[in-house]
Each structure stands twice: as C-alpha cells, then as structure tokens.
Amino acid sequence: MKTHKLLLLAVACTWAVGAAAQWQWIDKDGRKVFSDRPPPQEIPEKSILKQPGGASRAALPAPAAPAAESAPANASEGSTAAASAPKPAASSPGAGKDKALEEKKAQAEAAEAAKKKAEEEKLAKAKAENCNRARLARAAFDSGRPITQSNAQGERIFLDEAGRAAEVKRIDGVIASDCKR
DSSP states (O other), X not given: OHHHHHHXXXXXXXXXXXXXXXXXXXXXXXXXXXXXXXXXXXXXXGGEEEOGGGOOTTTSOOOSSOTTTSXXXXXXXXXXXXXXXXXXXXXXXXXXXXXXXXXXXXHHHHHHHXXXXXXXXXXXXXXXXXXXHHHXXXXXXXXXXXXXXXXXXXXXXXXXXXXXXXXXXXXXXXXHHHOOO
16 A cells, blocks of 8 residues: 555656746736746846746757747747747838738738728618619600609508699709719
C-alpha cells in the first residue's frame, strides 16, 4: 500500500516540474507576464523576473513563429502573446504604421464602398420602377378612359378635369425626376 502512495507522490512531483518551466517578466506597460516562451528581445534583462532552470535568453533558441502569428494554446497564453508581440521598426516616417491596421482600414473602406454602391443600385432600381409605374399611369391618363380614385372615406370617385390635370402634373413630375437617363 505504501508503494502506491510513493508512486502517486512521485507522479505528482513530476507534474509540478513542468509547471516550473515558466517565464515571468514585466512588459513595457508595467504588467506581469507569465509564459512558457521566452520574452521578446525588446524586454531588457532587468525586467525578467523568472526563467526556467536559470537559462539565459542568449542560450535559448528564438521561437519559430512570432507569438502574434501563432495560435495560442490557452487563454492566458493568448493575452501574453498580444502583450509581447514585437513592434515593427520604423525605417522611414510612413513605415512605422502597423500593416495589419492598414489592411483592416483598407478592408473597412472597401466594405463601405461596396455598401454605398449597393445602396446606389437599390436607389437606381427603385427610381426605374417608379419611372415605369409613372409612364404606365401617364399612358392610362392619355387614353381618355375615365379614371377612378379612392377618397378619404374609401369611396371610389371619378376624377373630373381639374383632378385629372392635377394628377397628370404629379405624374409628369415623377417622370421628370425618376426617368433621367
């Protein structure tokens, strides 16, 4: 029975060794960062609080992919990846801008332009439909047949010459505004 307890204790101790392989440093904003990866090169040695096994940064290989580009394994690592992402060096006045920010801005502008174009197409389609209706109504008025409309009480009434002339004028205004080509 004691051997089982000793074996269990030995396994528990080996798991704890893996947790000790952690880096701890203070980032540029003054926050403590915990990670299983070494800090970026821009963090000075005096800001490194803990490193696994006392190894120096020069002896450890750099990670294969930058922390900002690789997918984080867990949530705490995701926050440290964002905090420890290296910033691009500015070689000229315009080169200091973040490329990802520029890409997002370009995508937003493209989306806005597409949205504006879709709204313009929708408006043009509505105007074309209004134009067709107005032309059909004008043709009906020009045919000379009696025209009926509903009044405020919902009763059907025949248009007299004054009502006909007013409606023709309104239809002509719609044709003038919506049938421009």
